[in-house]
Amino acid sequence: MSNEIEEQELPGIGRRYRLAGRDGGSAVVVIHHSGRRDLYVMAPDADAPQATLTLTDRQARTLGAVLSGAYFTPAVVEEMEAVIGDILIDWVTLRPDSPGADRSIAELEVRRRTRMTVVAVARDAGTIIAPEPTEVLRAGDRLVVVGRREDLASFTRHVIGAASG
């Protein structure tokens, strides 16, 4: 579990997850043993929730998919991934210290070494769909890659480098 979320057992009921929002409030999700979900919105420093919502297991999954951007992805999202069957589509950003910065796709041997394919490069100067192997990648480029989920880690290691910080 990521350290942004606080997880607690509620004896006799289920589990409780708390995610701190940006305004000091928080969203609390209670998953009952029965599958029922309760969603609470807490104002900063309040004793009682501002809003509550009860969802069935199915509704909760749908809401989760909406929140994760499965239906609509805002342009500001820098890195996201979607999995369709066993195909993974991911969006990653090159940093100045990435091993792939200032090298061409051919030089990096992306397809042979990581079994993933760069299908588009989005940069401020314009988006390149299906880039040529000779295309030189630059820091700040957003790459759309396609492949198998299990190959994403080697691609990230090879082209993007270890996450900083």
Place this chain on the structure above:
Amino acid sequence: MGETLVAVGGAFLASGLLARLGRRIGLPTIPFFMVAGILFGPATPGLVLVEDPEDLELLAALGLVLLLFHLGLEFSLDDLIGGGRKLLGAGAVYLVLNVGGGLALGFGLGWGTREAFVIAGAVGISSSAIVTKLLVELRRLANPESRLILGIIVVEDIFLALYLAILQPVLGESEGLGEAGLEFGRAFAFLLLLAAIARWGARWVGKLVDASDDELLTVCFVGVALLAAGVAEEVGVSDAIGAFMAGLILAESAAHDRIERLVLPLRDAFAALFFFAFGLTIDPGDVGSVALPVAIAVVVSLLLNLAAGILVARMHDYRRGPAANVGLTILGRGEFSLILATLAAAAGLDDRIGPFVAGYVLVLALAGPLLASRSAAIAHWIPPRLVGETASAARA
């Protein structure tokens, strides 16, 4: 046979329909099952579904066994250990105040020593079912103090198990110290045996009942629960603790999750009948004659619950709101108080205990949810300095 079926069917339906009315206005079900028993029992005019409470004895016992079996099944020391020392501390504070207060009240009533021990538990131990449901319905599961409330309930459940284990020898009418010691020893040995099975043999018992289809699993675990309860009763510990230990044993088995799911409908149905059967034994006139003790007990519980809420809030740096929430939510009394009253009746204790507990549970079961839902207003009556809140912070 037809007559019996009409009685049992009527008991189920009367309980269910009356409790439905209560649910509409947000009240817990347990007191309504009991009231159905009172209304359709021999002590009140009008339709009498069951003339003799003993006619329902076996079915009611099933309810008691399944209630305790489920409690044992859900029982988890991990919950307690995971909560840490603070949780244990909160539970201990609650129990010392309320069971201690109940014991003092029991002695104060002067009905007898054994009676006082029963009253201590009946007045001191909250209803897991009512408290848990109340938290869900008042939409307070996200509040920080709600986890504490559930933790206190877990501690209370552990206490209940220990209390039930020692209660039966205390209730038994043994002649002299020697016989009492013998009885106590036998009960203790049996519990030790069950505990050993839970610790080392749970896997084998689990294998025995763990059929891959739900039908056979249900048949087998009901057998284990009833058998353990029956043998427990035979060796002089209560059937309640036997059923609890059976649940504890199966909690360790691989089939735990499935049993937990399968036992719920059975428990709900037969527990309703247990509460109904308890109601049958109650004459409203007798409740009237213990009105004063009931009123005193209600006031004592209310004050001690608020005191416990305030103390627990101090331990956790909570303000007045959460303090009132803790105290008023845990006020709910229900299944355990009624189980204890049943055990007392079976042991032949003072027959004022039944009506006393009935009246007490009824008042608190109705007043508890009302008070808990208005806890924000009640919190303002708590002097701020009691929870370490400064006057200015309280105004803010």
